[in-house]
Amino acid sequence: MLAILGLVIIITIGWLGSIYIFSKEKLPTSLRYLFFSGWEFILIGIAMGPYALDLFPLEIILQLDPLVHLGLGWVGLFIGLQLKWKDLNRLHPEHFLVTTLQSVFTGLLVAMVSWPILEHFFQINENTLPIAVTILAASAALSSPTVVFLLSRETGFKDEVIRLLQMITNLDGVISILAVGIGFTLLRPEAAGIKVLILISQPLIVGCALGYLFYLIPHKKLSENETLVVIIGFLLFSSGAGGMLQVSPLFLNMIIGIFLANSLPKNDPFYAAIINLEKPMYVVLLIISGLLFTVPGKGALLLAFAIITVRLGAKFFFISNIAPRIDPHLKFPPKTGLALASQGAMALVVGLAFLSSNPGTLAKNIFSVIVVCVMANEIIAPYLVSHVFKKAKQ
Amino acid sequence: MKHLLALIILYLIMASLTFFVGSLPADSPLFTSTVLGFLMLASLFLGKVVGKAGLPLITGYLFCGMLFGPWGIELFSTEDVKRLGFINHLALALIALSAGAELKLGSIKKLLKKIIAISVSQMTIIFAGVSTTFYFIFQSGRFDIVPQGDIALYAAIILGVIATANSPSSVVAIIGELKAHGPVSQTVLSVSVIKDVFVIALFAFVVSFILSSSGGLVTVSAVETFGAIISETLLSMLAGTVIGTLVIAYLKRFRKEQLLFILGLAVVCSAISAFLHLNELLMCIMVGFIVRNFLEEGIAFEKWLEKGSTPIFVIFFSLAGASLDLNAFMEMWPAAIIYFAVRLATVWASTSAVAALCNEPEKIKKHLWSGFTPQAGVSLGLATIVAEQFPGWGEGLVILIMATIVINQIVGPIIFKFSLLACGEDGKDDYNK
The missing domain is CATH 1.20.1530.20 (Na+/H+ antiporter like fold)
Structure with a gap:
């Protein structure tokens, strides 16, 4: 019964929230920017969790795990579906390189900063340290397209820079998921010698097998409701199966998404159904993240502060100084890198993937650091993006 | 026919999973999600198969639970069914x-x-x-x-x-x-x-x-x-x-x-x-x-x-x-x-x-x-x-x-x-x- 109460609150707020997030035109600009991407739902989750109202004791949170797996699977699949070979082929290789390298650059810098802080302030063994660092770096490396998209729609501003920003924010999540997937595999204790190859090929084989299974389902013969059943059932199954095989559910579902993006016809009803799940899934993930949040200690706060600073600095520096060297034709307005501040639910999902596979105090702390970073970045992102747009207009 | 094929492949994947990952505790949330997802897909496929024969879709769903559940091939246990019981309230x-x-x-x-x-x-x-x-x-x-x-x-x-x-x-x-x-x-x-x-x-x-x-x-x-x-x-x-x-x-x-x-x-x-x-x-x-x-x-x-x-x-x-x-x-x-x-x-x-x-x-x-x-x-x-x-x-x-x-x-x-x-x-x- 407690689980039902939990579901009541999450779904009700999720529902009201999704209406609110996407229709708050009436608020004054400064206030609207403050709650632009809906990060306040993390706060609502925290308020309902063990640190405030305690509406969600631990046993309820544990029963909500299928919801977490559904979210992980959905994000992985969604990202994978964007990787259609034909579309990717149309991108300039230089743009692709900028996207990848800025992500890797940011991730590496964050890893370098996180490593000593984790070693010094957290009780962490040497086997877990690389995993924790990989998770923090992967979550920091990516950026969310929501703020850029919403602000460009609101201001009606269309420019080459927006297209580039959208491309970067849409694709750099892939790098993070790849890092998480490969990192999870390489850091497994049995990963040595030839077995590494087997372990790396495992998610690829399972992903393709599940993708083929999904491909086999005659989508056009299913009603809209049945398509929804297939998607929910499939995401739960693939995420659960991935976890059972010690493969990152995010990575596995991205592989499935890539398989499907390149095999399903363009007009397949499945695409519309998965897009329809976007808003509810987004809000539910934010609330769950708030619920799973634990109050960070000094070390965690320091780590969060370091990551926020280094991340933003890295993105700013890369776009201003390195990107023009990769492609001299790229003419970014000043400070464009700051427009990549938003992390969105994707970063939380990377943390959730870690928490789901390694439940324990360390994972909770790491997750809370990610939550703090996401909240801070979501607060500042709209102001920074708006500033970059103004500069671009000039 | 395609639904039947999808059902067979799904079953083979699920059976391989439970065979290879036998050490995973049954109360693991991962197992719960896998069972839940499996049941949703398998029921839908079986519903479609029996639907072809003119039978109600729910007969397919019921058969699916009977076939793969604790009284059938035991892909999941009575405990798993109880763990998923919270869905019954919602349903x-x-x-x-x-x-x-x-x-x-x-x-x-x-x-x-x-x-x-x-x-x-x-x-x-x-x-x-x-x-x-x-x-x-x-x-x-x-x-x-x-x-x-x-x-x-x-x-x-x-x-x-x-x-x-x-x-x-x-x-x-x-x-x-x-x-x-x-x-x-x-x-x-x-x-x-x-x-x-x-x-x-x-x-x-x-x-x-x-x-x-x-x-x-x-x-x-x-x-x-x-x-x-x-x-x-x-x-x-x-x-x-x-x-x-x-x-x-x-x-x-x-x-x-x-x-x-x-x-x-x-x-x-x-x-x-x-x-x-x-x-x-x-x-x-x-x-x-x-x-x-x-x-x-x-x-x-x-x-x-x-x-x-x-x-x-x-x-x-x-x-x-x-x-x-x-x-x-x-x-x-x-x-x-x-x-x-x-x-x-x-x-x-x-x-x-x-x-x-x-x-x-x-x-x-x-x-x-x-x-x-x-x-x-x-x-x-x-x-x-x-x-x-x-x-x-x-x-x-x-x-x-x-x-x-x-x-x-x-x-x-x-x-x-x-x-x-x-x-x-x-x-x-x-x-x-």
Whole structure:
């Protein structure tokens, strides 16, 4: 019964929230920017969790795990579906390189900063340290397209820079998921010698097998409701199966998404159904993240502060100084890198993937650091993006 | 064919998973998610396969649970089914909301006399027929289920009451699948919903009566029990009306995020009913009924419900299939077949008699009874109470009830679907006309 109460609150707020997030035109600009991407739902989750109202004791949170797996699977699949070979082929290789390298650059810098802080302030063994660092770096490396998209729609501003920003924010999540997937595999204790190859090929084989299974389902013969059943059932199954095989559910579902993006016809009803799940899934993930949040200690706060600073600095520096060297034709307005501040639910999902596979105090702390970073970045992102747009207009 | 192929591949993947990852604890959330996902997909595929043969989709869902569940190839255990039980609360609320939305005020006004007549007729004839038959069977000592004497009488009375229960969830699912509308579907749905309230009240009354007569532990008198049920019923209807009115007020202003809205409404209703100790089924039926009939665009609400509830329905019936106790059936099948046959005969007699008295058209006279054959949730719930309240002889009776539910739940939806098709009440047929 407690689980039902939990579901009541999450779904009700999720529902009201999704209406609110996407229709708050009436608020004054400064206030609207403050709650632009809906990060306040993390706060609502925290308020309902063990640190405030305690509406969600631990046993309820544990029963909500299928919801977490559904979210992980959905994000992985969604990202994978964007990787259609034909579309990717149309991108300039230089743009692709900028996207990848800025992500890797940011991730590496964050890893370098996180490593000593984790070693010094957290009780962490040497086997877990690389995993924790990989998770923090992967979550920091990516950026969310929501703020850029919403602000460009609101201001009606269309420019080459927006297209580039959208491309970067849409694709750099892939790098993070790849890092998480490969990192999870390489850091497994049995990963040595030839077995590494087997372990790396495992998610690829399972992903393709599940993708083929999904491909086999005659989508056009299913009603809209049945398509929804297939998607929910499939995401739960693939995420659960991935976890059972010690493969990152995010990575596995991205592989499935890539398989499907390149095999399903363009007009397949499945695409519309998965897009329809976007808003509810987004809000539910934010609330769950708030619920799973634990109050960070000094070390965690320091780590969060370091990551926020280094991340933003890295993105700013890369776009201003390195990107023009990769492609001299790229003419970014000043400070464009700051427009990549938003992390969105994707970063939380990377943390959730870690928490789901390694439940324990360390994972909770790491997750809370990610939550703090996401909240801070979501607060500042709209102001920074708006500033970059103004500069671009000039 | 493609669905069958997808089902086979899915099964092979699931079997390989459970084979290779045998060390994973069964209570792992990962395993729960995998089982949940597997059941949703496999049920849908099997539903499609049996649908090709003209059988109801829910028969496929039920078979899926039976086939892969603890009584079949054991891909998952009884414990896993219990762990997924929280879905049943949500599913019940959604089923009740859908049932309420299917009840059209105009039709009910027209059919009211008939609904009352059928309810009374069924409760009298089925109860009398089943109780009498089983009283003689128990007294004769055949099957050795309960001891002879007074207990045989009590057990026969309980069987009689439980035999009058129906399965509104199965009725809603079949009507939804066929998009059926017409006098048979409306009457069956209305009677199933309304009668279940009386069945629960009668059952509570009978249990109190038997406990007091047999010298068992009686905490409240039969009259008090009856009073409590009446007040619970009225309060549930009132709460349902209030929530329904609030939903209408909300829907007049907002029309966004249908999926979350429907799920949210179901869980809110479920939680409120639990918190206030109300009848969840009745309260949700009232909500659905009020919104469908008093909101200008009530049809849109009905469609939202259909969309939001499909995933939950699939898993609900699949879990119901996994919960059907096939061991009980194997143990008690001869008695179960008699119970089933007597119930079927009395359902037919009690319904057809009213249809004949009301001068219904031949089609209705012939097919109306079929909708009252499925039995599931309510009967299972009542059976659990029997085991709790009458230790010693209640357990044997419960095995018989469970075994009969297996037959009723498999045969009932099939009969009902074919009857609706025969009456021409399926939406497809109507559309073609």
